[in-house]
Amino acid sequence: MIELQPTNAPKATRKEWLGLLVIALPCMVYSMDLTVLNLAIPELSADLHPSSEQLLWIMDIYGFLVAGFLITMGNLGDRIGRRKLLLIGAAFFGAASLLAAFANSAETLIAARAVLGIAGATIAPSTLSLISNMFQVPEERTKAIGLWALGYAAGGALGPLAGGLLLQYFWWGSVFLIAIPVMLLLLITGPILLPEFKDPQARKLDLRSAFLSLAAVLLIIFGLKEIATYGISGVAIASILAGAGIGLLFIQRQAKLADPLIDIALFRIPSFSSSLTLYGVGCFVMFGSFFYTYQYMQLVLGLTPLVAGLWALPSFAGFMLGATQGPNLLKRLSHAQLMALCLLLATIGFSIIARLDAQSSVLWTVVAMFFTSIGFAPVVTMATDLVIGSAPPERAGAASAISETSAEFGGATGMAVLGSLGTAVYRQYMFSKSFEGIPATSVQQARQTLGAAVNEANKLGADGASLLTAAQNAFINAMHVSAWVSIGILFLLIWLALRTLPGRVAQVNQTV
Secondary structure (H helix, E strand, O other): OEEEOOOOOOOOOHHHHHHHHHHHHHHHHHHHHHHOOHHHHHHHHHHHOOOHHHHHHHHHHHHHHHHHHHHHHHHHHHHHOHHHHHHHHHHHHHHHHHHHHOOOOHHHHHHHHHHHHHHHOOHHHHHHHHHHHHOOOHHHHHHHHHHHHHHHHHHHHHHHHHHHHHHHHOOHHHHHOOHHHHHHHHHHHHHHHOOOOOOOOOOOOOHHHHHHHHHHHHHHHHHHHHHHHHOOOHHHHHHHHHHHHHHHHHHHHHHHOOOOOOOHHHHHOHHHHHHHHHHHHHHHHHHHHHHHHHHHHHHHOOOOHHHHHHHOHHHHHHHHHHHHHHHHHHHOOOHHHHHHHHHHHHHHHHHHHOOOOOOOOHHHHHHHHHHHHHHHHHHHHHHHHHHHHHOOHHHHHHHHHHHHHHHHHHHHHHHHHHHHHHHHHHHHHHHOOOOOOOOHHHHHHHOOOHHHHHHHHHHHHHHHHHHHHHHHHHHHHHHHHHHHHHHHHHHHHHHHHHHHOOOOOOOEEEOO
8 A cells, every 4th residue: 555655744954054064074084985996005005014915905995895785784783783883883984994904915905894794784884774754845855866866976086186186295094084083973962953764663683684684785796896997707606596595585584574674575565666776777887888988087087086087076076066956856857757867968978978988188087976976876866766765663673774785786787887898899890800910928918908908009109109099099989889888778777767766756665
């Protein structure tokens, strides 16, 4: 049975809007920690001397554990209190950031990043479920979720820039210190500005389900990351299949439990399941595009990482505009119509990407990224709002965790699938070319990735010009194929939105 949300819900006061600001800041830090370390790799490597395997764990373990613990933390917040869990996570996040900043060995840094990942997994479901309590008027909640999503986008955009500025004047560990004042602010103001909420009939957390969900997510994400980084391999496929098998056991267990970690009944709500699909597959397309556009700006157009980051700022402006102003159009359009319109804007961006070449102005890349951002931002806001609004209030934490896990899977899958597709196109092009007068070892390396081709061409000097040109053309071909595949997927999402999303009613809830 579907019920409209009550229209006499109390409006948010200044306290709630100040509370939103307080919880948006840790969301920004959470997002920054996914990217801020990238620029510090050279200094970190020179100081700690990690092995290649240790360096991969330093970079990846944060994202792995965030994804793995989201579902468990979302349910834990429903049981012990969402504000309490958020403040506990903030305390551990701050302490782990301090440990990471002053780590004197690779092992210590890996351990600190692991704690950061577990603590970071408390932020998304706790903050999002708190928003559902603080903003009960549907229009206000949609706007609040837009600002919440903007915090994540700001962190992703500002992470490389903040890291670059800090590394110019301080040591590599300084990139972790950004989190400490933000978490202290949350710990001080959170008890004052944020309400507490938990499921009044919460039961004991099923630890076996928590373990199964963690193992399933970690194995699948690990396999997808392996494919994105090294291509398809037996280890990657085995990891994904093992994760899928454990995931099936997890789902079967949820169907038998009286108090499951994930309420399977939620997926029978059309707006819940379709919104999850739109969010996850949308992340698939967007993160897949990130794999190409940043490499294109640096390795084809020749921009430095910092300059490429600066040129990417207009895309953040597009995300900000879409996240904050897009939901206002719900007064005139239905969810289905607005979602379809936004996805159509994103296809314009990918259509531009599909026509870029080595002589294109960087401005065209900026325009393309702006269109994809302004188109995708309202999708995040509306899909998240529909997911949270479709779930019973006492299950908002679990619903939030499912939503963010969908995004994590979508992003990782996009990087793996579109990245692997592009790698196959790149290598096919490079193997179709012959390179007379260039050492076989250089050709072999250049046929693997564009980054390797640039390194080999730099070693060869003027003699490597033909190798570099061929590699750049191969990469552009791969980027074009990925863009056209993305356009096809976006049109399928437009069809799904028009078929399954609600009409003019702002929000629906279902009793399950």
